[in-house]
Amino acid sequence: MRRRFYRGRFILIPLAAVAFMALTGFVVMNLWNALLPAIIHVGAITFWQAIGIFVLCKILFGFGKGGGHRMGGGAPWMRRKMEERFKHMSPEEKEMFKARMKDNMCNPRGWGRHGRDKFESYWDNPKPEAEKAAE
Incomplete structure (x- = not known):
């Protein structure tokens, strides 16, 4: 059982990452298209643009390692x-x-x-x- 899991992780981990990115792209695209065109009058975006926006936000705003603004956080x-x-x-x-x-x-x-x-x-x-x- 354990050996099968170790062999399968090379397939499951990339598959889970792709599924996560697909779900995230879908959510970002739908939220953008539902909210922003009506609020700030921007155009609708495609799935790949949503993935790009998500990646750009992660690069600019961090990858979720906690708040650096609190007394216990930061570098x-x-x-x-x-x-x-x-x-x-x-x-x-x-x-x-x-x-x-x-x-x-x-x-x-x-x-x-x-x-x-x-x-x-x-x-x-x-x-x-x-x-x-x-x-």
Whole structure:
């Protein structure tokens, strides 16, 4: 039984991939043709154009490895960098950092040039304002 499965996987895996692409192309084509011509007045597409759009979207937007925008997501080097910075922070500094991150995430204008300048200045001098005044 096991030997038959190992021999059959060379046929089943490519067949499953082709079936998945065919189903995906069919779904993309039907959704496009049902929604977009009426909404934004574009032309209908063929099956092969739908496959091309799907592949292009996967190349541009990723292959589903999770959200990089969440605190736990993103590139491994970014996570290591943040973990290294967090290791050397006191609990008060961590709380201040989290509050600033939350403020910047909730405030769309916070990610503009002015918001980044505030955020980067924290890493240049991470001491809280109270400690600066006490010195």
